[in-house]
Amino acid sequence: MTVTIAPTPRKRRNQRSSWEEQPTRIGSTLKGIVLTLLALSVLFPLWVILITSLSSREMLADAGGFVVIPRGIDFSAYETIFAGGAVTRALWISTMVTVIGTTVALTVTVLAAYGLSRPQTLGNRWLLAYFLLPFLIYPPLVPKYLVVTGLGLKNTIWALILPSAISVFNLVVIRGFFQSIPQELLDSAKIDGAGEFRILWRIVLPLSKAVVAVIGLFYAVGYWNVWFDALLFIDRNDLYPIQRVLQSYLLAGQAPNTSGGSVGNTMPPSEAIKMAVVILTVLPIVAVYPFIQRHFIKGVLIGAVKG
CATH class of the missing domain: 1.10.3720.10 (MetI-like)
Known part of the structure; x- marks a missing residue:
């Protein structure tokens, strides 16, 4: 007598649990927008600080303060x-x-x-x-x-x-x-x-x-x-x-x-x-x-x- 054991179905990577709500297109889009804005709010100040530290006197004078778009790299501050x-x-x-x-x-x-x-x-x-x-x-x-x-x-x-x-x-x-x-x-x-x-x-x-x-x-x-x-x-x-x-x-x-x-x-x-x-x-x-x-x-x- 041969007993066959059915394999346990594996959960797919994108398959959600039964108690989790299925995502909607609007919800996924809003989450993506919010996460992108949060990431930019953290990365943008760091980018400005880094570029300003690598800016020359002329670049800072043209920008009138902090530099956002670099036009060269100057390591003189470091x-x-x-x-x-x-x-x-x-x-x-x-x-x-x-x-x-x-x-x-x-x-x-x-x-x-x-x-x-x-x-x-x-x-x-x-x-x-x-x-x-x-x-x-x-x-x-x-x-x-x-x-x-x-x-x-x-x-x-x-x-x-x-x-x-x-x-x-x-x-x-x-x-x-x-x-x-x-x-x-x-x-x-x-x-x-x-x-x-x-x-x-x-x-x-x-x-x-x-x-x-x-x-x-x-x-x-x-x-x-x-x-x-x-x-x-x-x-x-x-x-x-x-x-x-x-x-x-x-x-x-x-x-x-x-x-x-x-x-x-x-x-x-x-x-x-x-x-x-x-x-x-x-x-x-x-x-x-x-x-x-x-x-x-x-x-x-x-x-x-x-x-």
Whole structure:
């Protein structure tokens, strides 16, 4: 006797679920128009900033400000800001703050979230309430300044790292994710003799790649964009991050100090220099984001319990 099993029909790529409404031509057209306008609203300012940073004095004079349609490429603004060394040094400071700060913040947040996610942790509820208190009542600025200066962190890069080393929101997000991991999986590891740190490193973190990557991106963007803490705690020009340098160029109207001068011993227009610094400020995050973006669509939980 031969039993034939009919193959399960595969769902076509364009086939929708039964509960989803079938698209109409008008709806698809409107969605396309809206998405196109949203994309242009984001890309057009970036295009204008990029083209203005690559414009010469004549192009800016003819355009009367920002340049939309280029008539040539002039790298004198980038040559000028890199010749002075201030922007290069600021980029190095921002890179160190971002890398060290993200590592420290992720380590502290993951350890705290894992401890608070385990019900057997001593004082679990009290510790959670302690962490949530600054989330509900944000500490004032003056005590923060007094603590940082009292610890001797002023005019050091640690003044830009330690005050933001942990975010309660990120802690709550990672804690909730850790709580969704099946307890049976962790109990089986304990039966095999694994300790808490081994369970965290070998089981919990591999299942949490998506959420850790997203939270790490949040921390990295926050550290890269730090400027208010630099305005409060950094008085030395050689410790300015890139955002502080950008703020001095755009708001204070300061010009970059050049050691070797620019091409032809003529300074590029200030608008081109400002837009060049903006491009250098945005470019690292734009370059890193595509590598992290895939974790946003993978879902919350990676992996499963095999029975």
